Amino acid sequence: MDYTFLTEKAREAAKNSYSPYSGFAVGAALLLxxxxxxxGCNCENASYGASLCAxxxxxxxxxxxxxRKFEAIAVVGFGPDGERDKVMPCGICRQVMAEFCDGKFRVVVTENGKNKIFSLSELLPSAFADFRAD
Ligand SMILES: [Zn+2]
Incomplete structure (x- = not known):
């Protein structure tokens, strides 16, 4: 599966981005x-730390x-000059993914107009986990 349909949904979501500070509109589409x-889209705030990623x-x-069960997420981003390549999830978002998903969860980004697929374990090896589970 190349998740083209998911990337298209992420592009649609980016249109709703509220990003007056960065000028960088991000959209994400999460497949259950x-x-x-x-x-989701990024939602920025005048108090920058209150901003939320797509x-x-x-x-x-x-x-x-x-x-509670997820398969993949597609992420795309647009600067003033158009769509950007390889808009990778930030570290906080990777940690949130690790809360709900195992290492096989797929993260789909675009590069030269084509989808590039990573596993969560590639993007966040040795993720922090609830110490109470040990
Ligand atoms: Zn993030």
Whole structure:
């Protein structure tokens, strides 16, 4: 599966981005194990630390609906000059993915117009986990 449909959903979500400070519009589309898709966009704030990434917005929407099983997330970003290559999730978003997903969860980004797929274990090896599980 190349997840082209998921990347297209992420592009649609980026159109709703609220990014007046960075000028960088990000969209994410999260595919659930049951086939549903939840989207998110970045939502910035004058107090920069209060800003939320598109990936976490998508996870929050999905989790709020009761979803717990996830297959993949597509992430795209647009600067003033158009779509950018390889918009990788930040470290905080990778940690949020690790809360709900195993290492096989797929992260889809674009490069030269084509999808590039990473596993979460590639992007966040040795993720921090709840110490109570030991
Ligand atoms: Zn992030």
């Amino acid at each position: 194990a049951d086939g549903r898709i939840f989207c 990936e976490r917005a998508a996870f929050s929407a999905a989790v709020s609906s009761g979803a």
